[in-house]
Amino acid sequence: MMEIDGLRKSYGAKVALDGVTFTVRDGEMFGFVGANGAGKTTTMRIAMGVLNADAGEVRFGGHALAFDDRRRFGYMPEERGLYPKMKIGDQVAYFGELHGMTPAAAKSAAASWLERLGLSERAGDHVQDLSLGNQQRVQLAVALVHDPEVLILDEPFSGLDPLAVDTMADVLAERNAAGVPVIFSSHQLDLVERICDSVGIIAAGKMVAVGTVDELRRREGHRILKVEVADAAPGWEQGLPGRVVGTDDDALLIETTDDQAVLKAAMNAGRVGHFGWQEPTLVEIFREAVA
Numbered sequence: 618m619m620e621i622d623g624l625r626k627s628y629g630a631k632v633a634l635d636g637v638t639f640t641v642r643d644g645e646m647f648g649f650v651g652a653n654g655a656g657k658t659t660t661m662r663i664a665m666g667v668l669n670a671d672a673g674e675v676r677f678g679g680h681a682l683a684f685d686d687r688r689r690f691g692y693m694p695e696e697r698g699l700y701p702k703m704k705i706g707d708q709v710a711y712f713g714e715l716h717g718m719t720p721a722a723a724k725s726a727a728a729s730w731l732e733r734l735g736l737s738e739r740a741g742d743h744v745q746d747l748s749l750g751n752q753q754r755v756q757l758a759v760a761l762v763h764d765p766e767v768l769i770l771d772e773p774f775s776g777l778d779p780l781a782v783d784t785m786a787d788v789l790a791e792r793n794a795a796g797v798p799v800i801f802s803s804h805q806l807d808l809v810e811r812i813c814d815s816v817g818i819i820a821a822g823k824m825v826a827v828g829t830v831d832e833l834r835r836r837e838g839h840r841i842l843k844v845e846v847a848d849a850a851p852g853w854e855q856g857l858p859g860r861v862v863g864t865d866d867d868a869l870l871i872e873t874t875d876d877q878a879v880l881k882a883a884m885n886a887g888r889v890g891h892f893g894w895q896e897p898t899l900v901e902i903f904r905e906a907v908a
C-alpha cells in the first residue's frame with residue numbers, strides 16, 4: 618500500500634502542493650487527474666523519491682519511503698528517460714541491472730517484455746529510430762523489467778494509438794491483478810473512468826475529490842434526471858421543482874433534487890417512456906470538482 622500523506626511543496630514562491638493526501642491499496646488502479654500545472658508530476662516525483670517534499674510523508678507498506686524502496690518501484694517519468702542512441706533491448710536490460718537484476722535475468726526479462734509489447738523485432742534498433750508511441754512502449758518495458766512492487770506512471774497513455782492504449786491498459790491490469798498498486802496520471806478521463814478502481818482529482822495543489830467513480834458520482838451535488846414523456850403537451854415541464862438543462866433525443870434532462878415530484882408531473886402529462894437519474898461522466902464530475 619502506498620500512502621501519500623499531507624505533501625507540501627513550493628518552488629520558490631509558487632505553491633505546487635498544498636497538503637496532498639491519498640492512499641493506493643495493493644492491487645488498486647489509481648487514476649490521478651487534474652488540469653495542467655495542478656501538481657500531478659510533483660506529487661509523483663515525491664512519491665517516487667526523486668524529489669523531496671517540504672512537508673508530509675510518503676509511506677510504502679506502512680513505513681516511511683526509504684531510498685532502497687525506489688529499486689522496487691517502476692517509474693515512467695513525464696520527461697521520459699531513454700538513451701536515444703542505445704539499442705532498445707540493451708537499454709531495457711541495462712535498466713533491469715540498475716534495479717539489481719543479474720545481467721542474465723535482466724536480458725531475459727527485457728526480451729520477454731519487448732515480446733509482450735510487440736517490439737521484439739525492434740530489439741536491435743536505436744530508441745531514436747522508433748516512433749514516439751513505440752518509444753513509450755520501451756519506456757513501459759523499462760518501468761516493468763525488474764518486476765516492480767509499485768508502478769508510478771506519469772501520463773503513460775499520452776500520444777498512444779488506440780491499440781497501444783489497449784496493450785498498455787492490459788499490461789497495467791495484469792500487474793494490478795498480481796497485487797501491484799498502480800498510480801498513473803492522465804488527461805484522458807474516459808479512459809481513467811473505464812480502467813481505474815479509484816480516482817483522485819487535484820486542483821491547484823489540493824486534492825478536491827478522491828474515491829471510486831461511483832463514490833464521486835454520489836457526492837456530486839447536481840443530479841440530473843432523464844425523463845421522456847410520450848404525447849405530452851408542450852411545456853408540461855413548466856413549474857417543476859428543478860431546471861431543464863438539456864435534451865437527449867426526445868427526453869428532457871432536468872436538474873432537480875425532487876425526483877418524486879417530477880415523476881408525478883410526468884405521469885400526469887402522458888406516458889412515461891423513460892425515467893431515471895443520468896449518471897455523470899468523469900468529465901462532468903471533474904468539471905464540477907475543479908470549478
Ligand SMILES: Nc1ncnc2c1ncn2[C@@H]1O[C@H](COP(=O)(O)OP(=O)(O)OP(=O)(O)O)[C@@H](O)[C@H]1O
Nearest residue numbers: 628631632633651652653654655656657658659660
Ligand atoms: N522545477 C520547477 N520550478 C518551478 N515551478 C515548477 C517546477 N516544476 C513544477 N512547477 C510548477 O508547479 C506547479 C505544479 O506542476 P506539475 O508539473 O506538478 O503539474 P502537473 O499537474 O503535472 O501538470 P501537467 O498536467 O501540465 O503535466 C505548476 O504551477 C508548475 O509550473
